[in-house]
Amino acid sequence: MRYSLAAPSRFQLEIRKSRFLAQAAPVADEAAARAFIASHRAADASHNSWAWKIAAQYRSSDDGEPAGSAGRPILAAIEHFAGDQLVVLVSRWYGGIPLGMGGLIRAYGGCASQCLQAGQRQPLQHLLQLTCQLEHAVHAHLLGRLPSLQVQVLQQDYQAEGVRLLLQLPAEQRNALQQLLDSLSRGQSTLREL
Template sequence: MAFTLAAPCEYREEIRKSRFIALAAPADSPQAAQAFIAAHGDRAASHNCWAWKCGAQYRFSDDGEPGGSAGRPILAAIEGQDCDQVAVLVIRWYGGIQLGTGGLARAYGGSAAKCLQGGECIALVERLPAQCHVPFAELARIRARLAEWQVSIESETFDADGALLQLALPAERFAELGQRLSDLGRGQIQLVRRD
């Protein structure tokens, strides 16, 4: 099972006079991950190394450190903590003592891992795409219930009779939620899977 962070977290340490600050945050898309990195990088620092993972997509950067000594160890820390939909930025202020590529990999990967370990993790639930058409008379009530059931509304398209809701819902609850919607709408609301 994969996990993400409930909220951003931070870890600081000094290694042979170099200061490291690891910042991690949930990121549900590559764009959100890149935005987090852009917003939290420090131009005054020696290096802003980072990695993110969103499902099958991932990226990392060594930001001037020797190849493979920073970004890849940060990504390895993300994967080692069974994290997904997470961005990690490790900022380094050089302290004058060379760490070597092995020392850099341990410093960056270790800071990232300790940051993720210190954060509050929540399990990622597999979400299933679905849709249903809701009459106008039921729309406000159905929206409130969907929020209670942890179903997110991705989009709404209105027509003369109501709204077509594009939803993302916990996969293991599809049948249960379909029945609840049908009951609430007195048989008028049918939950359908979409591709």
């Protein structure tokens, strides 16, 4: 199970006179993650390090900190949270006392982790993509019943022998959709997972 946040979250920490502010938010895509980072950067901070993860895509930035000391620990905190569709920005105001590589890793990763833990965890719905081949007559009847099962039609290919559909739906609705399809097509159409 993957998780996001129900709402944005913040957490502040001070370590050896350096102040860290972590801000996390749910995001739907890379553009939303980049927009969050741009709008929440602290202009007066020494560094604004960040990471985001959306499905198999992820990015991170150390923003001038030693390589691997900020962005990667933030990303590791997201992964430890079992996070997805999340962005975390950690701003640091340097306090004059060097933290060293290990200290930076602990500070950035710990602040990001505590920020995520402080937020309200929200399970993400697991979606399936399925295809099916239908006769034209069955197609019209099926389309009207799909919204009640939270099924989204991604693509329809009309052919001489029928219609091929590409569907996306919550995993828990798969059996109900197959039963509906069996009923309408008299067992002639089956769902295939991609």
